Amino acid sequence: MQHADVLIAGAGPTGLVLALWLTKSGVKVRIVDKAGKAGTTSRAIVFHARNLEFYHQLGIAEIAVERGIKTIAGNFFKRGKKVGRVPLSDLQINFTPYQFFLALAQDKQEELLEQQLAGLGVMVERSTELVSFEQSANGIRAQLRRASGELEQCEATYLAGCDGAHSVVRKQIGTGFPGGTYEETFYVADLKCRGLFVQGEFNIALDDADFLAIFPLKGDEQVRLVGTIRPEAMKKENLQWEDVSEGVIKRLQIEVEKLNWFSTYRVHHRVATHFRNGNAFLLGDAGHIHSPIGGQGMNTGIGDAVNLAWKIAAVIKDKAPAALLDTYEPERIAFARRLVASTDNAFTFVTARSAFATWVRMNIVPVLLPWLFGFVSVRRLLFRTISQIAINYRQSDLSIGAAGKIRAGDRLPWVPGDTGTDNFTGLTTMKWQAHIYGNTPVGIRELCDKRGIKLHVFPWGNAAKEAGLQENAIYIIRPDGYVGFAGTDADTAKIAAYMDKWGICLSYK
Numbered sequence: 323m324q325h326a327d328v329l330i331a332g333a334g335p336t337g338l339v340l341a342l343w344l345t346k347s348g349v350k351v352r353i354v355d356k357a358g359k360a361g362t363t364s365r366a367i368v369f370h371a372r373n374l375e376f377y378h379q380l381g382i383a384e385i386a387v388e389r390g391i392k393t394i395a396g397n398f399f400k401r402g403k404k405v406g407r408v409p410l411s412d413l414q415i416n417f418t419p420y421q422f423f424l425a426l427a428q429d430k431q432e433e434l435l436e437q438q439l440a441g442l443g444v445m446v447e448r449s450t451e452l453v454s455f456e457q458s459a460n461g462i463r464a465q466l467r468r469a470s471g472e473l474e475q476c477e478a479t480y481l482a483g484c485d486g487a488h489s490v491v492r493k494q495i496g497t498g499f500p501g502g503t504y505e506e507t508f509y510v511a512d513l514k515c516r517g518l519f520v521q522g523e524f525n526i527a528l529d530d531a532d533f534l535a536i537f538p539l540k541g542d543e544q545v546r547l548v549g550t551i552r553p554e555a556m557k558k559e560n561l562q563w564e565d566v567s568e569g570v571i572k573r574l575q576i577e578v579e580k581l582n583w584f585s586t587y588r589v590h591h592r593v594a595t596h597f598r599n600g601n602a603f604l605l606g607d608a609g610h611i612h613s614p615i616g617g618q619g620m621n622t623g624i625g626d627a628v629n630l631a632w633k634i635a636a637v638i639k640d641k642a643p644a645a646l647l648d649t650y651e652p653e654r655i656a657f658a659r660r661l662v663a664s665t666d667n668a669f670t671f672v673t674a675r676s677a678f679a680t681w682v683r684m685n686i687v688p689v690l691l692p693w694l695f696g697f698v699s700v701r702r703l704l705f706r707t708i709s710q711i712a713i714n715y716r717q718s719d720l721s722i723g724a725a726g727k728i729r730a731g732d733r734l735p736w737v738p739g740d741t742g743t744d745n746f747t748g749l750t751t752m753k754w755q756a757h758i759y760g761n762t763p764v765g766i767r768e769l770c771d772k773r774g775i776k777l778h779v780f781p782w783g784n785a786a787k788e789a790g791l792q793e794n795a796i797y798i799i800r801p802d803g804y805v806g807f808a809g810t811d812a813d814t815a816k817i818a819a820y821m822d823k824w825g826i827c828l829s830y831k
C-alpha cells in the first residue's frame with residue numbers, strides 16, 4: 323500500500339495548485355483523477371491578479387502571463403451601441419504587479435500546472451477514481467478504482483477533496499450543500515469572429531431580454547462568448563450554436579468564421595455547510611459553486627488550495643500545531659459565502675426578465691455605470707474586489723494587531739522597488755517572514771534570528787506610505803502573503819508569544 327502525506331482527489335485547477343504548492347514545500351502527495359486525460363475545453367477564462375501573485379510565489383506567473391492576454395479594459399454596449407469603456411491602466415495606485423485581468427483558458431492553466439508538477443516528478447494518476455474513504459486516528463484510508471476496475475487501498479495523513487461539484491468527499495463527510503439552481507441555460511462558445519465589439523478587451527452587451535459577454539482568447543480574432551439560450555429552445559436536448567439567443571449577436575454584427583467549442587451549462591449557487599471533517603478537506607467547486615459573473619470560480623478554488631497548502635506543509639514539515647488547520651474553514655468559508663451571495667445578486671439582476679428589471683437594465687445601468695466608472699475611486703474598488711486582492715482574514719484566529727492602515731489578516735500590500743526588487747520578491751520562499759519598512763527596532767533582528775525566520779528590511783518611502791504601511795512597524799507575513807501579526811511597539815515578548823502559538827520557529831531556517 324502506498325502512503326502519501328496528502329491524497330488529492332481531482333486534478334482540476336484546485337487540485338493541481340494544491341499539489342504544486344505542497345510538492346514545492348517538500349510534502350509527499352498523490353494526485354488522482356477519474357478522467358482518463360486532461361481537460362481540453364477552455365471553461366473558466368479570467369485569471370485574476372491575486373492568483374497571479376500566488377503564481378509568482380510558485381515561480382510560474384511569467385509563463386502564465388506569456389500564454390494569456392492581458393486585458394486592461396472593459397467595454398459596455400446597450401442594444402448594440404457602445405456606451406462606455408472602463409480602463410484599468412489608470413488607477414493612479416499600483417495595487418499589484420499584475421494590474422490587469424489575464425484571459426487564459428482553464429485547459430491552458432491545467433496544462434501549465436501539470437507540466438510544472440511533472441518537472442518535480444509528480445504525475446497525475448489518471449483513470450483513478452476515489453470511491454470511498456474511512457478516517458482513523460492515523461489519518462485516511464481511501465479506496466481507489468483504476469480503469470481496469472481493480473481496487474487499490476491508499477493511506478494518507480490528509481485527504482483533499484478537489485473533486486468538483488459532484489464531490490465524493492463532500493458526500494462522504496456528510497456535510498450539506500445548500501443553495502439552488504437558476505432556471506436559465508447558458509452557453510459558452512470559443513470561436514473566431516469579428517463584429518462591433520473591441521478585440522483584445524472584455525465586452526459586455528445588454529439587450530432587452532438578453533446579455534452577451536465577450537472575452538479575448540489567444541490568437542487572431544479568437545474570442546469566448548458567454549450568453550443565453552433562446553427560451554423556446556431550453557427544453558431541447560443537445561443544444562447547438564443555432565439555439566443561442568440571437569438579438570445581441572445581430573446587433574453587434576458578429577460574423578462567425580469558425581466555431582471551435584460550444585457547450586451549455588446550468589448555473590448553481592451553493593456553499594457546503596463545512597469545508598472539513600477530521601483530516602478530510604473540501605476545496606474549489608467541491609465546496610462552493612456559483613454563477614460565472616466576475617469569473618471567480620476557478621480563482622476561488624486556487625485561493626482555497628493556497629490557503630490549505632501552506633498550513634498542511636507547516637504542520638507536516640515544520641511541526642506547526644495541528645490547530646493551524648482549524649483556521650482553513652473559517653477563513654475560506656466566510657469568503658465563499660460572501661462571494662455566492664454577491665454573484666447571486668448580480669446574476670439575478672443581469673438575467674431578470676420582469677419589465678421593471680429590463681427597464682432599469684436598459685435605461686439606468688448604461689448611464690449609471692459609465693458615469694460611476696469615470697471616478698477613479700470606483701474603478702479602484704471594482705478592480706480590488708474582482709481581482710480578489712481585497713480578500714482579507716481579519717476575523718481569523720491567526721490575525722493579531724494592526725499598524726498604519728494595515729490590519730492583521732490583510733494581504734501584504736505591494737510596494738514596488740526602485741531597483742527592480744519589490745517587497746513580494748521574498749514571498750517566493752513560501753515561508754513565514756518578517757517585514758520592516760524603515761529602521762529595525764531593538765530586539766527584532768535577534769528574535770527573528772533565534773526563530774530562524776527571515777527578516778526583510780525595506781527603506782521607508784512614499785511607496786510604502788501609499789500602500790498603508792507604517793514606518794518602523796513590524797509585520798509578520800504568512801507563507802501565503804497575508805499579514806499574520808502587525809505591531810508598532812516592537813514588543814518582542816508579544817511577537818514571540820504569537821510565534822510560539824503558531825509554531826513559527828527554528829525549523830524555518
Ligand SMILES: Cc1cc2nc3c(=O)[nH]c(=O)nc-3n(C[C@H](O)[C@H](O)[C@H](O)COP(=O)(O)OP(=O)(O)OC[C@H]3O[C@@H](n4cnc5c(N)ncnc54)[C@H](O)[C@@H]3O)c2cc1C
Pocket residue numbers: 331332333334335336337354355356357365366367368428450451452453484485486487488489490510585586587605606607608614616617618619620621623
Ligand atoms: C462550461 C463551463 C464554463 C465555465 N466558465 C467559467 C468562467 O467563465 N469563469 C469561472 O470562474 N468559472 C467557470 N466555470 C467554472 C470553473 O470551471 C470551475 O470553478 C473550476 O473548474 C473549479 O475547479 P476545481 O478544480 O475545483 O474543480 P473541477 O475543475 O471540476 O475539477 C474536478 C476534477 O476532479 C475529478 N474528479 C471528480 N470526481 C472524482 C473522483 N471521485 N475521484 C477522482 N477524481 C475525481 C474530475 O475529473 C475533475 O478533473 C465554468 C465551468 C464550465 C463547466
